[in-house]
Amino acid sequence: MTDKLLRYTLRVDRVLFQKFRYIAESEGRSANKEIEQYLKKRVAEYESEFGTIEIENN
Numbered sequence: 903m904t905d906k907l908l909r910y911t912l913r914v915d916r917v918l919f920q921k922f923r924y925i926a927e928s929e930g931r932s933a934n935k936e937i938e939q940y941l942k943k944r945v946a947e948y949e950s951e952f953g954t955i956e957i958e959n960n
C-alpha cells in the first residue's frame with residue numbers, strides 16, 4: 903500500500919516562518935496543517951478559474 907502523505911522539506915526565511923507559526927497557532931492549527939489549508943485554497947482557486955487538474959495515478 904502506498905503512503906498517501908508526501909513528506910516535503912520547505913526552505914523558508916526563519917523570521918517569516920516564525921510569524922507564520924504565530925498565525926497558525928492563533929487559528930488553532932499546526933504550521934503543517936496551516937500550509938495544507940493554504941495549498942487546498944490555492945488549488946481550489948486555480949481550478950475554479952482553469953478547470954479541474956487531472957493527475958495520473960502511477
